[in-house]
Amino acid sequence: MGYRLLADATVVVHLAFVAYVVVGGYLAWRWPRTIWLHLVTAAWGFSTVLIGIDCPLTNLENWSRHQAGEQGLPPSGFIDHYLTGVIYPESMIVEVRILVFVVVVVSWIGFVYRRKRVAA
Numbered sequence: 001m002g003y004r005l006l007a008d009a010t011v012v013v014h015l016a017f018v019a020y021v022v023v024g025g026y027l028a029w030r031w032p033r034t035i036w037l038h039l040v041t042a043a044w045g046f047s048t049v050l051i052g053i054d055c056p057l058t059n060l061e062n063w064s065r066h067q068a069g070e071q072g073l074p075p076s077g078f079i080d081h082y083l084t085g086v087i088y089p090e091s092m093i094v095e096v097r098i099l100v101f102v103v104v105v106v107s108w109i110g111f112v113y114r115r116k117r118v119a120a
Contacts, residue, residue: 007061014058049097
């Protein structure tokens, strides 16, 4: 039971991490000091998707599910299992990745613009 709860909690944390990668730059408009955290999380998030770096949250979920006697995530990983085909169609994966990239870059541009406006 404990391992199952750990696996489920890991899913929640993982979803929060993915959401922060997408919108964290906009949160930095309100809390500017968080931009550094967002830069790191966005770099990590994009690296896991583009380069294929293993995510420790995926590894933790797999380990805890196996400890609970359950099947782990498929080799395609967290995003493909929980988001692709659920939140958006599988045929739109490239478009969604581009959209996420654009959303993040726009948040950073907006952050710089707002900081310059405040400083002026």
